[in-house]
Structure formats: C-alpha cells, structure tokens
Amino acid sequence: MSSFTSRLPLSRSAIDRDDVSRQRDDLLDELWADASTLVLPLHDGSAPLRTDGSLALVPPFPVDSSVLRVYLGRTLPDERDAGGTPVVAVVVDERTVPGVGEVEWVGLRAVGAALPARDAGIFTEALAMANWHATHRFSPRSGAPTTAARAGWVRIDPTDGKDLFPRTDAAIIVGVTDADDRLLLGANAMWAGKRYSLLAGFVEPGESLEAAVAREVHEESGLRVDQVTYLGSQPWPFPASLMVGFTARVAEGASTQPVPDGQEIIDLRWFSREELAASLDEIGLPGHASIARAIIEQWYGGPIEDGIEW
Incomplete structure (x- = not known):
C-alpha cells in the first residue's frame, strides 16, 4: 500500500x-x-x-x-x-x-x-x-419489486429471475496546482461559500479517468490542465461512489484565472500554503474521513488544524 x-x-x-x-x-x-x-x-x-x-x-x-x-x-x-x-x-x-x-x-x-x-x-x-x-428495490428492466439473495449481495428480478448486482459510481477528485504550486479550492453552492474543497465529478460513460479529470476541471473552473497523476482511491458510500484521487497542473501557456461555473461552484481561489493557513478561521475544509482532505494535506505537507468545524 x-x-x-x-x-x-x-x-x-x-x-x-x-x-x-x-x-x-x-x-x-x-x-x-x-x-x-x-x-x-x-x-x-x-x-x-x-x-x-x-x-x-x-x-x-x-x-x-x-x-x-x-x-x-x-x-x-x-x-x-x-x-x-x-x-x-x-x-x-x-x-x-x-x-x-x-x-x-x-x-x-x-x-x-x-x-x-x-x-x-x-x-x-x-x-x-x-x-x-x-x-434498488425495483428492477430497472421490468419495474417489478426485487428480492435480496446470496447473503444480501444480489437482488433478483422475479419476472425473469435475472440477478442485479451492486453498482459503484466512479468519480474523480483532483488537486489542481499552478506553476507556483498554489492549490485551487472551490466553494460549492450548497456550502454557502464558506467551505472550500477540491474539484470533483462523476466519470461519464465511455470516458477514461484522466479524461474525466480534464473535463471536470474545465467545466467547473474554465482551466485547462495536464500532468494528470493518479494518487489513490477511496470508497465513499454517500450513496455509492468510489472517489479516485489525482493531481493535475495548469497546462503551460494556459490561463490561470479560474472562472466558477456559477451553478455548482460559486467561488474559486488559489491558495499558497501560507494563505491557506491564514484563512482557516474564515473557511472550512473537507472532513478528515474524505480523500479530499488527504489530497489537500499531502500538498500542504502535513496535517492541518481546523479553524471552522464542518
């Protein structure tokens, strides 16, 4: 490991x-x-x-x-x-x-x-x-009520007897940095602009993880990134995700001015390590159980003491 x-x-x-x-x-x-x-x-x-x-x-x-x-x-x-x-x-x-x-x-x-x-x-x-x-109480094929089987690891469609297996939704989460090694953090609309985290999103059908990183970052911030590097993954059963962690760098020659999409992301800020430390009494960070927190702390160089509790 x-x-x-x-x-x-x-x-x-x-x-x-x-x-x-x-x-x-x-x-x-x-x-x-x-x-x-x-x-x-x-x-x-x-x-x-x-x-x-x-x-x-x-x-x-x-x-x-x-x-x-x-x-x-x-x-x-x-x-x-x-x-x-x-x-x-x-x-x-x-x-x-x-x-x-x-x-x-x-x-x-x-x-x-x-x-x-x-x-x-x-x-x-x-x-x-x-x-x-x-x-998954109902079959996506027939709409009929399903029943649990195989010690809870399968649900069965009674109309045709076919097995329905558990599904996990792949999602990427990425620590984006610039040439000065600043970290990009965004505030989601549902956090009222007071909690900042990494950019993330679900992988679309027919899409690689790396392509999802580039697409999600561009959709949510307008930035173009490269040097997409895998870090690790963590299950996130809220309700059924696998969070796949990456780092990425703003592409050489591309703009470093982030533009929030205005719907999901309402604010985006670059932080140096000193700026993040100075902001902890004003903003919240992801919880300690999340991969987002682990990625932020790896970039930071160690554990971060919380200011605001979320």
Whole structure:
C-alpha cells in the first residue's frame, strides 16, 4: 500500500469478504444461529459507537424475515480478534437493539477517520450495501419489486429471475496546482461559500479517468490542465461512489484565472500554503474521513488544524 493510500481512512479494512460462502442459500440463517457471529446494526445510515470509540458489534438478535441482512465476511486477525469471525450487517427500524448497551449512533463521515481499521472497513462496506439495497428495490428492466439473495449481495428480478448486482459510481477528485504550486479550492453552492474543497465529478460513460479529470476541471473552473497523476482511491458510500484521487497542473501557456461555473461552484481561489493557513478561521475544509482532505494535506505537507468545524 502506498504512503498516500495508507492515509485514506475509508480504504482501510481488516475483513475477508468471503465470496464463496455467499453462494449458500441458508448462510444467513446459519450465522444467525451462531452465537459467535458479530452483527452491526444500521439505522438511517448510522451505526452504534461505544464509549471506547469502537463500533458496537453485537450477537444475533431476533429479527423479522423482512429485515435486510448482508453478510460482510469474516474478520482478519488483529489485536482484538484471532480472525475468522463472521460479520453481518442488519438494517433496523429503530435504535433500540438488544445487547448494544450505552452507545452513540453516529454517521461514517463523522467517525470514519477515528475508527480502528476493522471497524472502518465494516462500516464502509455495510453502509454501501445498505444504500444499494435502498435504491434498488425495483428492477430497472421490468419495474417489478426485487428480492435480496446470496447473503444480501444480489437482488433478483422475479419476472425473469435475472440477478442485479451492486453498482459503484466512479468519480474523480483532483488537486489542481499552478506553476507556483498554489492549490485551487472551490466553494460549492450548497456550502454557502464558506467551505472550500477540491474539484470533483462523476466519470461519464465511455470516458477514461484522466479524461474525466480534464473535463471536470474545465467545466467547473474554465482551466485547462495536464500532468494528470493518479494518487489513490477511496470508497465513499454517500450513496455509492468510489472517489479516485489525482493531481493535475495548469497546462503551460494556459490561463490561470479560474472562472466558477456559477451553478455548482460559486467561488474559486488559489491558495499558497501560507494563505491557506491564514484563512482557516474564515473557511472550512473537507472532513478528515474524505480523500479530499488527504489530497489537500499531502500538498500542504502535513496535517492541518481546523479553524471552522464542518
């Protein structure tokens, strides 16, 4: 793992996804009868966090047959676990769950960077799968209600029996610099102009990642870039993205005057490292769980202490 990738909180994982076991029709019932199985409850995108900063993984508890369960795999050995423990995510309608105890229900954005590697991987995988199920209740082919199968990793169209598999949307995110090594940051319209981040966007059909970088930067800022360099990637299950990180440089001879598109991006600013440090009491930066934060801090040369909390 590269030094940059090791800094991406949601790319960490300590679980064997165990694809082979998913093929057993009775797997979830078997695991539910096994007291050693660990269960992660999810409610409205949140999971229970214990006071020690770890996820509250509990033994199986009674659930209705209509409740969504997804087999996440088996743990790998770490300081808390000898490995091989099965883990299942379950989507619950309320936060009263047997065995959870005193917890705080939290979102992945808020705690992803602080979770142990195993918990970060489990939460990210569970949330991504729960979001996929929530948005694929009906077949795109026939419109008929679909049913979950293969331990939660497939939904089936009842009209033709065909499998529908989970999808991930590729998106690029890019740290754009100029000849003076200043970093370009933009304010999205939904942030009221007070939070600045990198330029990003979804990859379009028939488009390479590198072409998406050049297109998105030009669409959002009017700038032309080259020297597009891959850094690393991180899952971002909000609801189903894979953020692919790059750096790029304004092309030689091209204008360095950014022009926001006025719809998605309402302001664009170049920052030197000194200017960014001096602005932290005025602007917010991306959260510590995001790849955007990792790219900014790599350019900056180290961790950045937040001024405004977002």
